[in-house]
Amino acid sequence: MLKQLWIALTNRGVVGAPDTLPPARMNITGKPVLTAGRCTACGDCARACPVSALRIVGEESSGGRGRTLEFSAGRCIGCARCIEACQPNAIAFLHGTETWRIGADDEWRSIDTREGK
């Protein structure tokens, strides 16, 4: 008690600004990425998405080959249900600040693929 009072009086116990800032972003934003070779284009994520920000394009008859997953950043609300729904754990979210687009952002783009572990 006296020691704490001594520290407070002599100003040695005053803590300044922390050296590292706390993480400012706790929500899921950014864009989903696929781990290479894991996505089977089954469409579970597209069915789980509440805002239809994911879709499967390509022929149904080709048996998985030629079917790709497309993503619309302007529709995603970051609820992460696609990550929960994905059976082979192919989807992950990549955090980044460069999400802006020049012009209207209503395009569908195929999801970027990253290297598998």
Next chain:
Amino acid sequence: MAIHLEKIEFPLPHEPADTEALRAMLGSLHFRHLDVGSCNACDNELIALGGPHYDMQRLGIDCVASPRHADVLMLTGPVSRNGLVAFYETYTCTPLPRLVIAVGNCACTGGVFAGSYAVFDGARDVVSVAISIPGCPPAPDEILAALTAGLRAYAALQKTTS
């Protein structure tokens, strides 16, 4: 003065701006935030830009109280049909060269409200959008990146009229 919106054709035409004017604007960017049907999530992220953590004023960006002082309109929300008069008045009050930035999914595509009778499907349906920032809501550092790097890239794309 009554505004007869039925005589105006939407989306409003694209207004070209030359690179030098945009570069000069980017040194001290003043934006006016316009809420056209937003749920206030994007508005809160815009408010966070003025706080000590992000501190947009260190970059020369400021939020002004009147569209007559603004260079850029930041639209949040899917542009509700009731908000169209407010949008049109604010847009026509903004001096040239003026840019429109769509903040959030709703302003980009209509978001979760897309297809509703009460809203347009985003700002692209009423005006030519310079930058769109997806996210629900976009994090403040994403908005800051769009206001700095995004607008510089947009200015570089415009033609120089000499």
